[in-house]
Amino acid sequence: MLPLRIRRYRPFLIGAFIILVLLYHVSQNSDWELSQSALYSPKKAPADSAAKDRLNVEYQPPQPPKPTSIAREKQTTTSAQPTPKKETGIRIPQLKTSNEVPGGFGLPTSAPTVGKAHDHSAAEESHVAVKLPDRPVPEEHVEPTSTKEHWQKPSEWFPVPKESIIKLPTGKPKPIPTVQFNFGEESPEAKEKRVARLNKVRAEAQRAWSGYKKYAWGHDELTPVTRISKDPFCGWAATLVDALDTLWIMGLREEFDEAVEYVKELDFTYSAHRSEIPVFETTIRYLGGFLGAYDVSGGEKTKAAYKILLDKAVELAEVLMSVFDTPNRMPILYYNWRPSFNENPKRASTRSGMAELGTLSMEFTRLAQLTGENKYYDAVARITNALEDLQNREDGTALPGIFPENIDASGCNRTAQAATNYDNLSDAGKQQVDDATDLDEEPQGYTAGTTVQDIQSGKDPLDLNGVTKRELNRRTPPPRSSVPEYQPPPWKGAKNQGPPRDAQGMPANWDCVPQGLVAGGWGSESYSMGGSQDSAYEYFPKQYLLLGGLEDKYRTMHEKVSAAVKKYLLFRPMAPGNPDILFSAKVTSYDHTDQKLNYEWEATHLTCFLGGMYGLGGKIFGSPEDVEIGRKLADGCAWAYEVMPTGIMPEYSMVLPCAKADDCQWNQTAWYNAIDTEAEWRDEQLKKWEVSHAEWVQEVKMLKKEHAEAEEAAAKARSEQEAKPKNTYQTGLNPGVHQGMQQDVDYHLTKRRLSEDDKIDVAKKVNKLEDELDLNNNIAGHGPQDQQQKPMSELLLPPEPEKPLSHEEFVEDRIKRENIPPGFVSLNDKRYILRPEAIESVFYYYRITGSPIWQDKGWRMFESVIAATRTDIAHSAIDNVAIASTSTSASTSTPTKDKDEDDNRKQTKPSFTDSMESFWLAETLKYFYLLFAEPDVVSLDEYVFNTEAHPFKRPT
Numbered sequence: 040m041l042p043l044r045i046r047r048y049r050p051f052l053i054g055a056f057i058i059l060v061l062l063y064h065v066s067q068n069s070d071w072e073l074s075q076s077a078l079y080s081p082k083k084a085p086a087d088s089a090a091k092d093r094l095n096v097e098y099q100p101p102q103p104p105k106p107t108s109i110a111r112e113k114q115t116t117t118s119a120q121p122t123p124k125k126e127t128g129i130r131i132p133q134l135k136t137s138n139e140v141p142g143g144f145g146l147p148t149s150a151p152t153v154g155k156a157h158d159h160s161a162a163e164e165s166h167v168a169v170k171l172p173d174r175p176v177p178e179e180h181v182e183p184t185s186t187k188e189h190w191q192k193p194s195e196w197f198p199v200p201k202e203s204i205i206k207l208p209t210g211k212p213k214p215i216p217t218v219q220f221n222f223g224e225e226s227p228e229a230k231e232k233r234v235a236r237l238n239k240v241r242a243e244a245q246r247a248w249s250g251y252k253k254y255a256w257g258h259d260e261l262t263p264v265t266r267i268s269k270d271p272f273c274g275w276a277a278t279l280v281d282a283l284d285t286l287w288i289m290g291l292r293e294e295f296d297e298a299v300e301y302v303k304e305l306d307f308t309y310s311a312h313r314s315e316i317p318v319f320e321t322t323i324r325y326l327g328g329f330l331g332a333y334d335v336s337g338g339e340k341t342k343a344a345y346k347i348l349l350d351k352a353v354e355l356a357e358v359l360m361s362v363f364d365t366p367n368r369m370p371i372l373y374y375n376w377r378p379s380f381n382e383n384p385k386r387a388s389t390r391s392g393m394a395e396l397g398t399l400s401m402e403f404t405r406l407a408q409l410t411g412e413n414k415y416y417d418a419v420a421r422i423t424n425a426l427e428d429l430q431n432r433e434d435g436t437a438l439p440g441i442f443p444e445n446i447d448a449s450g451c452n453r454t455a456q457a458a459t460n461y462d463n464l465s466d467a468g469k470q471q472v473d474d475a476t477d478l479d480e481e482p483q484g485y486t487a488g489t490t491v492q493d494i495q496s497g498k499d500p501l502d503l504n505g506v507t508k509r510e511l512n513r514r515t516p517p518p519r520s521s522v523p524e525y526q527p528p529p530w531k532g533a534k535n536q537g538p539p540r541d542a543q544g545m546p547a548n549w550d551c552v553p554q555g556l557v558a559g560g561w562g563s564e565s566y567s568m569g570g571s572q573d574s575a576y577e578y579f580p581k582q583y584l585l586l587g588g589l590e591d592k593y594r595t596m597h598e599k600v601s602a603a604v605k606k607y608l609l610f611r612p613m614a615p616g617n618p619d620i621l622f623s624a625k626v627t628s629y630d631h632t633d634q635k636l637n638y639e640w641e642a643t644h645l646t647c648f649l650g651g652m653y654g655l656g657g658k659i660f661g662s663p664e665d666v667e668i669g670r671k672l673a674d675g676c677a678w679a680y681e682v683m684p685t686g687i688m689p690e691y692s693m694v695l696p697c698a699k700a701d702d703c704q705w706n707q708t709a710w711y712n713a714i715d716t717e718a719e720w721r722d723e724q725l726k727k728w729e730v731s732h733a734e735w736v737q738e739v740k741m742l743k744k745e746h747a748e749a750e751e752a753a754a755k756a757r758s759e760q761e762a763k764p765k766n767t768y769q770t771g772l773n774p775g776v777h778q779g780m781q782q783d784v785d786y787h788l789t790k791r792r793l794s795e796d797d798k799i800d801v802a803k804k805v806n807k808l809e810d811e812l813d814l815n816n817n818i819a820g821h822g823p824q825d826q827q828q829k830p831m832s833e834l835l836l837p838p839e840p841e842k843p844l845s846h847e848e849f850v851e852d853r854i855k856r857e858n859i860p861p862g863f864v865s866l867n868d869k870r871y872i873l874r875p876e877a878i879e880s881v882f883y884y885y886r887i888t889g890s891p892i893w894q895d896k897g898w899r900m901f902e903s904v905i906a907a908t909r910t911d912i913a914h915s916a917i918d919n920v921a922i923a924s925t926s927t928s929a930s931t932s933t934p935t936k937d938k939d940e941d942d943n944r945k946q947t948k949p950s951f952t953d954s955m956e957s958f959w960l961a962e963t964l965k966y967f968y969l970l971f972a973e974p975d976v977v978s979l980d981e982y983v984f985n986t987e988a989h990p991f992k993r994p995t
């Protein structure tokens with residue numbers, strides 16, 4: 040049926056395509072998106088592949104309506120949405136079932152930007168569109184909007200047998216060296232200064248809270264400029280829950296009580312905002328938020344009114360526990376909570392973010408301690424065990440001791456499965472596979488989920504969890520009818536619910552060759568202490584503290600991490616004054632070894648937690664060297680704040696590394712070379728320019744001479760003419776003048792490579808001169824004398840070649856335009872989004888050393904941050920930390936080519952980006968406050984902070 044239909048309408052489609060191209064050429068300003076959608080093609084992949092090629096159409100599965108977008112995602116690869124391929128010509132628009140767009144299919148009912156001239160073709164287009172077959176809508180997404188579908192606890196597919204549940208370690212906590220400095224008496228002056236600062240911090244926190252309360256109460260985040268709200272974290276009042284313990288610590292009890300009252304209303308079985316729960320963010324912000332608030336407000340001895348905090352933690356944890364129900368008990372990190380989906384068995388992703396996988400342990404451990412339920416501890420202990428196995432396994436990671444950014448947590452050995460699948464193929468099948476693999480740029484064999492039928496039916500062999508390299512380019516799920524008959528797995532005979540689905544809702548085959556965690560991705564592995572890895576490392580020493588030192592593996596794991604980070608990642612940046620500071624690089628291995636590594640000398644805000652981690656680990660495990668390394672790391676971030684025009688470190692930047700950490704002299708030449716690696720090329724260009732400029736000077740001289748001669752001839756001709764009776768001249772120009780001009784034109788047109796404009800210019804001048812002379816001939820004495828007297832050579836000069844910038848000029852121009860402080864090579868992401876990591880490490884070093892130097896550093900950070908982020912009602916992330924008011928006075932004498940950056944310079948203040956993430960109140964302001972609070976307020980010897988700055992009580 041389908042191919043026939045396609046053929047019938049092929050003329051229309053081809054016509055439509057031509058019109059599309061014409062439209063594009065006629066008006067590049069018209070709404071391209073609209074033109075595209077208006078001309079979209081069949082919805083199902085035509086069986087006739089030739090027709091498909093002709094139409095340049097790529098099949099895209101229909102999409103369910105997606106709720107609002109996500110703000111702070113550390114990983115995007117697990118999304119069930121196919122990634123649109125950018126280079127494709129015509130795309131099928133996504134199916135919209137909601138009423139938000141009146142025309143449906145992404146088309147408005149009227150097409151305002153398509154002009155009347157295209158009405159005819161528009162009629163043809165809609166004719167084509169109407170005849171196309173319906174799109175299959177996956178049934179799990181069909182949901183009447185009137186009835187709320189709530190999460191229901193599914194029965195487990197892969198339960199842990201009771202006797203195998205890993206229990207919390209028991210016994211008397213081990214003695215652990217103290218973390219905090221032994222603070223003595225405080226002088227009255229010191230106290231006065233400290234308390235004044237403390238009060239200022241609290242006032243700003245109150246301000247942010249009031250803004251939230253007034254404009255965004257019950258929502259996830261306040262938008263601090265537009266004064267509305269947004270809900271990127273399921274809409275369970277993320278800011279409110281995250282800020283609970285901050286309110287308590289700051290003594291804002293009324294606000295705390297009011298917030299606790301609201302907590303009762305939260306319903307974790309439903310979200311109007313997200314169909315997938317981001318497990319990591321939900322755990323650290325919400326679960327951590329409840330537990331921290333419960334612990335600081337009294338814990339087990341708390342007021343009855345605050346017991347709700349623990350109840351809510353349990354309620355939320357019960358929802359989250361389902362993510363561990365996978366064959367290897369590794370968690371699903373983006374959890375589709377809708378019952379119709381949730382009932383099916385799942386497998387963890389082949390691309391799990393390291394941070395997301397490794398940063399669940401403290402929250403679930405604390406919950407297990409508070410409730411006595413070992414199942415919560417079991418859930419995270421299994422992840423630790425798997426990470427320990429990966430860390431210790433020979434050939435486990437490219438940089439032994441630390442983990443790559445992406446982990447394959449599926450538990451299925453793709454290599455082994457591919458081999459057996461291949462062996463089981465017929466010869467023809469093998470041939471087919473060989474051909475397909477040859478074409479693939481990164482042949483990887485077949486994934487665990489692939490069946491022989493899949494291969495023979497042409498299913499994408501690399502599609503395991505719906506996230507594969509190929510999937511990025513081409514996603515063609517098999518038609519529903521070809522899904523193999525479902526066989527219930529042996530461990531769960533009763534639940535026959537149709538074909539099993541993996542985390543992305545794709546059919547999955549549950550038989551696979553098991554394995555532990557392995558590096559995910561294809562070919563390259565990236566290692567850093569930055570986003571998507573950071574907090575996994577932070578949790579090893581912290582988990583040791585939380586367990587009272589009773590689980591030694593957290594210590595050994597931390598010590599291996601610490602050694603590997605020193606060996607591979609830490610470096611000293613080169614900066615004026617030679618500060619003794621450290622940063623942590625990002626390293627990529629392309630061959631799963633540490634032999635040929637690619638380094639990025641980054642200074643990123645997220646990595647700033649590392650100072651605190653080294654300080655804490657160094658103290659509790661008795662390593663003075665680590666404490667010193669932590670100090671240098673904390674100082675690195677403090678330095679990055681101080682040298683920036685706004686006094687705030689950018690989100691992401693590059694610095695210049697020293698070859699040796701113990702011998703590092705500032706070298707401006709080296710800095711310039713790092714900013715501009717094209718120094719040689721630039722000098723060559725300059726030399727070339729010198730030659731061509733000299734030629735130009737010569738040429739100008741010659742032209743002037745020629746023109747002077749021509750002018751002279753013209754003048755002579757005129758005077759001769761004046762001497763004769765006027766009417767004897769009929770033909771206008773004196774032959775001499777004409778000849779001179781013609782020579783000039785010829786010279787330009789042949790010897791010089793003139794631009795079209797220049798040619799026109801020359802021709803115009805010649806015409807004009809002829810006209811003038813004609814005019815003079817006819818109406819003597821009334822010609823435009825001024826123009827006539829202008830030497831024509833002046834108007835005909837070739838343009839002077841533009842002088843290119845030398846290496847030094849180029850670098851200095853860039854430094855000036857972008858406000859790059861000495862030592863930085865590039866400011867890649869200039870935002871500051873109210874992040875806490877730098878002040879977190881400064882706080883640790885104040886509590887560890889007792890030195891008021893750290894309070895002063897923190898205070899300067901605070902003043903800079905408040906000055907740049909304060910809005911009318913709260914605080915907002917900003918777009919550019921490299922703007923200082925002085926930058927407006929920057930000279931404009933240096934040539935600038937980049938218009939954007941020119942405009943940028945006119946900006947005198949960073950712009951607000953209208954975002955106040957929940958960690959502003961939960962973390963940043965809390966650490967600022969604790970830096971100036973009495974040292975026994977949330978002492979590091981009594982509490983341990985989760986990665987969202989929620990303090991959990993350590994066992995005593």
Ligand SMILES: *[C@@H]1O[C@H](CO)[C@@H](O)[C@H](O)[C@H]1NC(C)=O
Binds near residue numbers: 553554555557
């Ligand atoms: C996966 O299987 C291959 C082939 O059998 C084997 O060499 C490899 O060690 C396995 N990987 C893991 C992590 O078990």
Ligand SMILES: *[C@@H]1O[C@H](CO)[C@@H](O)[C@H](O)[C@H]1NC(C)=O
Binds near residue numbers: 459460463
């Ligand atoms: C290979 O094929 C044989 C016979 O069809 C079957 O018994 C066996 O399970 C298959 N092995 C795999 C790994 O698919």
Ligand SMILES: *[C@@H]1O[C@H](CO)[C@@H](O)[C@H](O)[C@H]1NC(C)=O
Binds near residue numbers: 707708709712
């Ligand atoms: C500074 O750096 C340049 C370029 O790397 C190098 O040639 C020069 O020797 C360095 N100067 C000093 C004093 O180290």
